[in-house]
Amino acid sequence: MAKLRPVAIDDLQVWKQRGERIPVITAYDYTSAQIIDAAGIPVVLVGDTLGMVVLGHDSTIPVTLDAMIHHVRAVMRGRSRAFVVGDLPFMSYRISRAQALTNAARLLQEGGCHAVKLEGGREVAPTLARIVDTGIPVMAHIGFTPQSIHRFGRRRVAGKCAESAEALVRDALALERAGAFAIVLECVPIPLADELTHRLGIPTIGIGSGPGCDGEVQVFHDLLGLYSDFVPRHTKRALDLADRMRTALSTYADEVRRRVFPEDRHGTSMDPEILALALEQIDAR
Numbered sequence: 001m002a003k004l005r006p007v008a009i010d011d012l013q014v015w016k017q018r019g020e021r022i023p024v025i026t027a028y029d030y031t032s033a034q035i036i037d038a039a040g041i042p043v044v045l046v047g048d049t050l051g052m053v054v055l056g057h058d059s060t061i062p063v064t065l066d067a068m069i070h071h072v073r074a075v076m077r078g079r080s081r082a083f084v085v086g087d088l089p090f091m092s093y094r095i096s097r098a099q100a101l102t103n104a105a106r107l108l109q110e111g112g113c114h115a116v117k118l119e120g121g122r123e124v125a126p127t128l129a130r131i132v133d134t135g136i137p138v139m140a141h142i143g144f145t146p147q148s149i150h151r152f153g154r155r156r157v158a159g160k161c162a163e164s165a166e167a168l169v170r171d172a173l174a175l176e177r178a179g180a181f182a183i184v185l186e187c188v189p190i191p192l193a194d195e196l197t198h199r200l201g202i203p204t205i206g207i208g209s210g211p212g213c214d215g216e217v218q219v220f221h222d223l224l225g226l227y228s229d230f231v232p233r234h235t236k237r238a239l240d241l242a243d244r245m246r247t248a249l250s251t252y253a254d255e256v257r258r259r260v261f262p263e264d265r266h267g268t269s270m271d272p273e274i275l276a277l278a279l280e281q282i283d284a285r
């Protein structure tokens, strides 16, 4: 079978124009990146949800750029086809433009991903434009932005009143003008997400924003039922993998205790005469 060529940034634009939906999934390590690639998912986000689903924090705020780079590198070793976006974590792009450029460059240069993502509206558009100017593609992220959880107070839908809906439209248009190649709409009311998808030339990637977006992103651990500390309404549970893993692990522990596993075939045999010879040498001393 012919090997499919790697996904490139302009494929996303082509898919939007053709009305082909864009599946996106998060990944944080080598093995899951291999599985995702084999499943044919074209875009992978190494999200700062890393902080919650892999590192066990209660928000994305403690995630550092070094942690992101570490996980982006692992994903890049596992993927062969997917287009990979690395998340710029909390405060890694807000202090100054120089800081944002340095950190976006580190994600690409040290991590090896193809693009970066940052959260925020019009206030980050000039920073986004500078990063894009240097040749680094940027995915934007508006609506509920988890890095601002303490400002929101809790996870909430953004853009429900006229004022905040207007703000979201202005944000989205400004980010597109600044050069974003795609935009994540997280927890945006469905009619507003539909309107944004219609007005924007770049693909919208929804999460909790309904079926009208150009693409959808889900968190790997949510989709596969690996993480249950918090299950957002927008989660699709395709499997209960945690339950299946618990069963497999307790079977393993039980088999070890009952001496059912390992069997001889799981190890390497040895010529008894060689062993006897070795022991003779020891005993002779």
Ligand code: KIV
Binding pocket: 026, 045, 046, 047, 048, 049, 050, 087, 141, 184, 186, 207, 217, 218, 219
């Ligand atoms: O960090 C992440 O995984 C994300 C997605 C939920 C969009 O930003």
